[in-house]
């Protein structure tokens with residue numbers, strides 16, 4: 001029986017097994033051409049959508065050694081200068097996009113609102129204007145101002161009680 005002249009495996013063609021046959025430059029080129037064809041791509045896409053393929057992939061990725069392998073591969077991949085350059089270019093373009101800029105502006109705006117909200121919330125004696133502003137901010141942020149108000153009233157009540165008790169104690173002593 002004919003075997004592969006490199007590894008001694010099952011013979012396919014030209015004295016080689018399938019793995020070593022596919023490594024021949026002319027075969028490699030032909031395969032590359034084949035992989036670019038739309039019908040091949042469509043079939044592969046279809047295969048990737050199959051539940052049994054997905055299940056197999058999940059099973060494979062669950063194994064710690066495979067996960068480590070993938071991490072190692074990614075580490076090496078993203079350290080390549082050409083990949084880094086491509087990534088930098090992509091990020092530069094991404095940061096120039098109007099929708100990205102709009103989102104950034106929105107986030108900055110929101111951060112400002114939250115900061116103002118918390119600053120006002122911490123005030124011991126907020127003015128009428130500040131309370132109105134706080135309510136407006138709570139409305140924007142979807143926070144519950146009722147809870148805060150109850151909490152404040154309870155605090156106010158305790159402070160008043162505390163004061164009157166101290167006052168009574170002091171006036172009780174001649």
Ligand SMILES: [Zn+2]
Nearest residue numbers: 004007017020
């Ligand atoms: Zn071989």
